Amino acid sequence: MLASPFDQLPGAAVSRRTCVAGERIFSQASRCRALYYLVSGEVHLLRFGSDGTQVMIHRAFSGGFFAEASLFSPTYHCDAVAQMDCQLVRLDKTHILAEMKNNSTFSAALSAHFAHQVQSYRRLLELRAIKSANERVLAAIDAGLMGGNIKAFASEIGLTHEATYRALAKATSQGKLIKTGRGQYQRIVGQLPA
Amino acid sequence: MLASPFDQLPGAAVSRRTCVAGERIFSQASRCRALYYLVSGEVHLLRFGSDGTQVMIHRAFSGGFFAEASLFSPTYHCDAVAQMDCQLVRLDKTHILAEMKNNSTFSAALSAHFAHQVQSYRRLLELRAIKSANERVLAAIDAGLMGGNIKAFASEIGLTHEATYRALAKATSQGKLIKTGRGQYQRIVGQLPA
DNA sequence: GCCTAAATATGATTTCAATCATAAATAGTA
DNA sequence: TACTATTTATGATTGAAATCATATTTAGGC
Numbered sequence: 201m202l203a204s205p206f207d208q209l210p211g212a213a214v215s216r217r218t219c220v221a222g223e224r225i226f227s228q229a230s231r232c233r234a235l236y237y238l239v240s241g242e243v244h245l246l247r248f249g250s251d252g253t254q255v256m257i258h259r260a261f262s263g264g265f266f267a268e269a270s271l272f273s274p275t276y277h278c279d280a281v282a283q284m285d286c287q288l289v290r291l292d293k294t295h296i297l298a299e300m301k302n303n304s305t306f307s308a309a310l311s312a313h314f315a316h317q318v319q320s321y322r323r324l325l326e327l328r329a330i331k332s333a334n335e336r337v338l339a340a341i342d343a344g345l346m347g348g349n350i351k352a353f354a355s356e357i358g359l360t361h362e363a364t365y366r367a368l369a370k371a372t373s374q375g376k377l378i379k380t381g382r383g384q385y386q387r388i389v390g391q392l393p394a
Numbered sequence: 395m396l397a398s399p400f401d402q403l404p405g406a407a408v409s410r411r412t413c414v415a416g417e418r419i420f421s422q423a424s425r426c427r428a429l430y431y432l433v434s435g436e437v438h439l440l441r442f443g444s445d446g447t448q449v450m451i452h453r454a455f456s457g458g459f460f461a462e463a464s465l466f467s468p469t470y471h472c473d474a475v476a477q478m479d480c481q482l483v484r485l486d487k488t489h490i491l492a493e494m495k496n497n498s499t500f501s502a503a504l505s506a507h508f509a510h511q512v513q514s515y516r517r518l519l520e521l522r523a524i525k526s527a528n529e530r531v532l533a534a535i536d537a538g539l540m541g542g543n544i545k546a547f548a549s550e551i552g553l554t555h556e557a558t559y560r561a562l563a564k565a566t567s568q569g570k571l572i573k574t575g576r577g578q579y580q581r582i583v584g585q586l587p588a
Numbered sequence: 589g590c591c592t593a594a595a596t597a598t599g600a601t602t603t604c605a606a607t608c609a610t611a612a613a614t615a616g617t618a
Numbered sequence: 619t620a621c622t623a624t625t626t627a628t629g630a631t632t633g634a635a636a637t638c639a640t641a642t643t644t645a646g647g648c
Contacts, residue, residue: 307501314508318463321515
């Protein structure tokens with residue numbers, strides 16, 4: 201089941217595919233022909249700087265989209281790498297652009313979708329501006345960014361995994377988190393700001 | 395003259411206003427009724443964290459928009475502060491939402507506008523992930539982010555102004571920049587990556 | 589079940605931007 | 619013009635995260 205507004209698209213625009221862990225779904229600078237909906241699995245969007253350092257630009261989970269912003273771009277501007285076996289829905293770019301012309305409800309919903317993305321990037325920017333690793337990690341957990349993997353979480357919030365592990369350990373010793381298992385932490389809600 | 399796609403709006407949606415340097419155009423959490431086009435001047439969008447630190451979320455210059463992403467939000471999620479005397483165009487939110495329903499060309503263009511914003515935030519995120527202050531400053535100049543004021547530039551790229559001045563001085567001494575005046579620097583294009 | 593690889597975790601050291609301090613140049617203003 | 623505030627600029631010190639190193643635990647493949 202596709203999420204709004206893409207559920208309004210004609211059948212010809214939609215096709216299913218699977219990919220295995222580690223697979224590159226598309227690469228930076230390659231021609232952009234589609235965007236994707238993730239049915240299950242996890243996909244990371246990565247950009248490689250001129251010095252070889254990689255930046256995680258987006259983490260897509262089940263029920264999320266990726267590469268939407270490339271709709272208006274002739275080429276992809278990042279790499280998409282499956283972090284595990286994934287089921288995904290391919291949404292053809294030309295069909296989407298056509299639907300936008302014909303269906304104002306669809307384009308209005310698409311605008312809203314992008315506007316929310318803009319806001320989430322602003323929140324991420326705000327989060328990454330927190331200098332203290334300890335505070336940043338807690339704020340990120342409160343923002344619901346810690347899904348599953350600590351290393352990916354660390355990368356998303358702009359810290360090394362070492363600094364993240366240390367912050368998690370410290371917050372746990374301070375009673376701000378409880379450790380429910382290896383790599384599993386839960387926020388003590390009583391500590392949330394009023 | 396309004397930039398696309400907002401030039402398609404009916405006259406009733408559009409009104410002009412001016413504001414003076416330092417004026418707060420809107421505040422975080424206040425009701426969102428309009429978005430703005432900047433005819434002349436400069437406006438900063440700032441968010442204040444729970445610890446009091448402020449983050450620059452966006453810098454709008456002549457010919458740019460701000461608060462577009464709040465179109466689908468009942469309240470503003472940041473403060474807008476005029477950095478100098480400004481002329482701006484107020485675009486009524488309800489009119490825009492109505493136009494989106496009726497005019498698919500308008501909504502398609504609006505989607506494209508937001509998609510480009512998403513991409514520019516991704517570029518900013520990538521830029522801010524560059525750890526070395528020296529490299530970050532040069533990358534930011536190459537990305538065309540240095541407009542006018544060094545302190546605002548420093549804030550936009552997530553560095554202190556001291557670190558930014560030092561990086562500018564160092565790059566100048568290394569011949570990567572030329573200093574054309576107090577606070578005025580120009581990139582030596584021969585040094586750009588191939 | 590064994591072997592390898594990756595994630596989790598923590599210790600030691602270094603590095604570099606933040607911070608604190610200060611000064612000169614400029615802009616604004618009374 | 620004199621006075622104040624701000625920006626530009628640089629020096630000294632500090633602190634905290636990056637880096638390097640090394641176990642341990644877990645997951646996955648054969």
